[in-house]
Every structure is written in structure tokens, then in C-alpha cells.
Amino acid sequence: MIVAEGLSRPALRRKLRHARRQLTPAQQRLAARRLYRQLAQHPRFRRAQHIALYLPNDGEIDPRLLLQAAQRRGKATYLPVLNPWPRTRMVFQRIEPGEQLRRNRFGILEPVIRTARQRRVWALDLLLMPLVGFDGKGGRLGMGGGFYDRSLAYRAMRKKSHKPTLLGLAHECQRVDRLPLESWDVALQATVTDQGWYAG
Ligand SMILES: Nc1nc2c(c(=O)[nH]1)N(C=O)[C@@H](CNc1ccc(C(=O)N[C@@H](CCC(=O)O)C(=O)O)cc1)CN2
Numbered sequence: 001m002i003v004a005e006g007l008s009r010p011a012l013r014r015k016l017r018h019a020r021r022q023l024t025p026a027q028q029r030l031a032a033r034r035l036y037r038q039l040a041q042h043p044r045f046r047r048a049q050h051i052a053l054y055l056p057n058d059g060e061i062d063p064r065l066l067l068q069a070a071q072r073r074g075k076a077t078y079l080p081v082l083n084p085w086p087r088t089r090m091v092f093q094r095i096e097p098g099e100q101l102r103r104n105r106f107g108i109l110e111p112v113i114r115t116a117r118q119r120r121v122w123a124l125d126l127l128l129m130p131l132v133g134f135d136g137k138g139g140r141l142g143m144g145g146g147f148y149d150r151s152l153a154y155r156a157m158r159k160k161s162h163k164p165t166l167l168g169l170a171h172e173c174q175r176v177d178r179l180p181l182e183s184w185d186v187a188l189q190a191t192v193t194d195q196g197w198y199a200g
């Protein structure tokens, strides 16, 4: 586990991003299969009809087996898409198997914007979130764009139990003893790694 004390947020981010990029392709594949086993039969996943995931970037744990499983089971699946304007906004758009994707300004694959296919965050059942670091208290450190935090800002005004369920997905090497909490940070209900579940 990584000790956060004495590290600034950017320094911690660099260290954690470095750690996940060190994983070999074989380790990545194994972790992705283990993650799939942790979640595919879990009630939170089985019960969800509208699920948002992401396409892996920069060493992130790969949730594509879960994406395929969700599509096989007839669930609606969504990916984050960066809005052209305002540029700080991220939306969730439904994707179908085999749909053509394009790289966004960060080089991450995403569907081509089609407003009619977008769904409000609070109308999703399950949000599987990428992250750079996590702790055992629901803390999440992202890439630093604040995209997920802004999408979830509505939560501050609603009860914790509201939709969607927020789960972080991570490699075990992304675990930090304790993350400093910022005012805008939205707590995860749990983080799931290739090794297990960490309740928030
Ligand atoms: N797989 C995945 N998709 C995602 C996210 C994510 O974290 N992971 N995002 C979650 O928010 C959004 C994209 N957010 C991002 C925020 C910052 C950087 C970033 O700083 N990237 C470069 C900067 C270089 C450049 O500008 O091209 C970097 O690697 O340093 C990347 C993505 C939407 N889609």
C-alpha cells in the first residue's frame, strides 16, 4: 500500500500512475479477468440495467469483459464523453457493440456525440469509475480533470442512497492508506480491485 503522507496531490498522482503503467500486458489481462470475477455475479452488477463504464487508458484496469457481459445480458451500457462546450462537462452516452469510436483530446476512445443517446447520471443504476488512487474510506483520486466530481456534484444535495451506485475500479497497486478529501470529492460506495472489495 502506498503512503500518501508528505506527498502533494500531483506527486501522489504521478507515483500512482507510474505504478499502474509498470504492469505488463500479461498482468493487465490477469487483473481484468480477476476484476470480472469480482463483479460479474455480484447483485450490484446483476441488478443494474443502465451501467456506465470506461475504456482503459494509461494502465487503468480494463473493464471491457464487464462491458461485454452487460451487453450480452441485454443491459444498456454507457461511456463517458467529453462535451465540446462547455469543455469541463462530461456526459454519459449509450454504446452498442461494434459501434465506431473516436479519440478525444486526451487520446481516450469515446463514441461520437449523439445527444439522443445520452442519459443523465442520476438515471444510471451503476457507475463504474476509473481512478488513479483510492483508499478504504471511499476516497478517490482521479486524473485531475474533475470530470467525475462535477458530474456527481448534484449528490451533495441528495441522500447518499441515491442512484447511481458508485464503484471505483482499480488495480491493487493503486491503494493508498488515506487520501486527503477535497470539498468537492464524492465518496465511492466501494472500490473493486483484482483482489477484492474495499467498502467506502
Ligand atoms: N478511461 C478513462 N476515461 C475517461 C476518464 C478517465 O479517467 N479514464 N476521465 C476522467 O476524468 C475523463 C477524461 N479525463 C482526463 C483528465 C485528464 C487527463 C490528463 O491530464 N491527461 C494527460 C494530459 C495530456 C494531454 O492533454 O493530452 C496526461 O496524461 O497527463 C486525461 C483524461 C473521461 N474519460
Ligand SMILES: Nc1ncnc2c1ncn2[C@@H]1O[C@H](COP(=O)(O)OP(=O)(O)OP(=O)(O)O)[C@@H](O)[C@H]1O
Pocket (backbone or CB within 6 Å): 140, 141, 142, 143, 144, 145, 146, 147, 148, 149, 150, 153, 182, 184, 185
Ligand atoms: N463540483 C465541482 N464544481 C466545479 N469544479 C469542480 C467540481 N469538482 C471538481 N472541480 C474542479 O476540478 C478540479 C480537479 O479536481 P480533482 O483533482 O479532484 O479531480 P479528479 O477527481 O482527480 O478528476 P476526475 O474526476 O476527472 O477523475 C479541481 O481543481 C476543482 O476545482
